[in-house]
Amino acid sequence: MWEIKDIIMNIGILDIIDITIVAYAFYKLYMLIKETRAEQLIKGIFVLIVSTKVSEYLQFHVVNWVLKNTMQIGVIAFLIVFQPELRRALEYIGRTKLIARPIGEFENEDIDEAIEEMLEAIFSLSRQKIGSLIIIERETGINDIIQTGTIVDGKITRQLLINIFIPNTPLHDGALVIKNNRIKAAGCFLPLTENKYLNKELGTRHRAGIGITEKSDCISIIVSEETGDISIAENGKLYRRVSREYIQKILKNNLKKQNENKSIFKRGGLFK
Structure with a gap:
């Protein structure tokens, strides 16, 4: 004592x-x-x-x-x-702020426009029950995933996003990767999650969307072709049947945060 x-x-x-x-x-x-x-x-x-x-x-x-x-x-x-x-x-x-490198950032003036284009495309695909899988790169580079698909390197527009996922087109059956405010590649192959406790009704698209978030800090947005429901995967967790407001909040919080980090690096704020 x-x-x-x-x-x-x-x-x-x-x-x-x-x-x-x-x-x-x-x-x-x-x-x-x-x-x-x-x-x-x-x-x-x-x-x-x-x-x-x-x-x-x-x-x-x-x-x-x-x-x-x-x-x-x-x-x-x-x-x-x-x-x-x-x-x-x-x-x-x-990925801590002191040593993280700024990958996948959006230019400030393009953030709101890019988010609006993505939202319009995602909900159009949802209404038509067209299955789709969109990956947004953040700080962890996923070039190894990009190389498995076809390079597009196009501006984010609702027309291009929708067109890529139209059934029976060459690039519809795979993941689309967004990097640096560009549609970088489509038809990409993703690793499937190893989580054995997932709902059995979830198909390959959802399992792939979760799997890539287990290996990097990217965001996956999944549209089910059976129900049209929209899901978001992040850090190995799946959030199902999310609303437009929820997706918009997630995208703004993450993309604008990246842009702020980029500004710090450009000014040399961490090392002055």
Whole structure:
């Protein structure tokens, strides 16, 4: 009891800062793995650690030996099995404002016009029940995805967006990628999500839209060809049957935020 009291009395400002940094880091780590396969793995590792300590305390030497060796192998298994989650975490760190590079920004005067053109096209496709998948690149580059499709490099207009997704046309069966305020490519192939808990009624288009957001920070906008419902995927999560106002808010919040970051880099604001 006195030892705990002495520790508390000797805590200084640097100790508090140290504890706060560690607590924040663990919180952000938890938010990254929340509702993913890694969350279950962390729980399993915690159980193994507790079991190892208990077996050591009870002097169960054989059990303790097995558990310790399992932990060593488990570290290698963690790196192999959960490579996508680790990659996502590292990309998240790389997108911090101090070192993020401005990719996929919109010119300020074109933002509202581009958003309006996208909204008109998306809801026209929805009314006609024409399936479509639009990917908007943000800070994480997805040139590897762009290279799988056909380069368009055209201005964002509702006519071009709608025309690309018309059934039985060469580019309709794939994803369209928007980058730097341009329709960069169409007919692109995307990785499918590995999430096994998704609704079984979701098809390949929705699974592809979610999959690319698990590997980058892009936004996916999906129109269902069966129902005409519009969904948005971001950070590996799908938001279904979204309204026009919701989509407009998401696009403005993200695209204008990118433009502000771009202005900081142009002025050298972070390094002056």
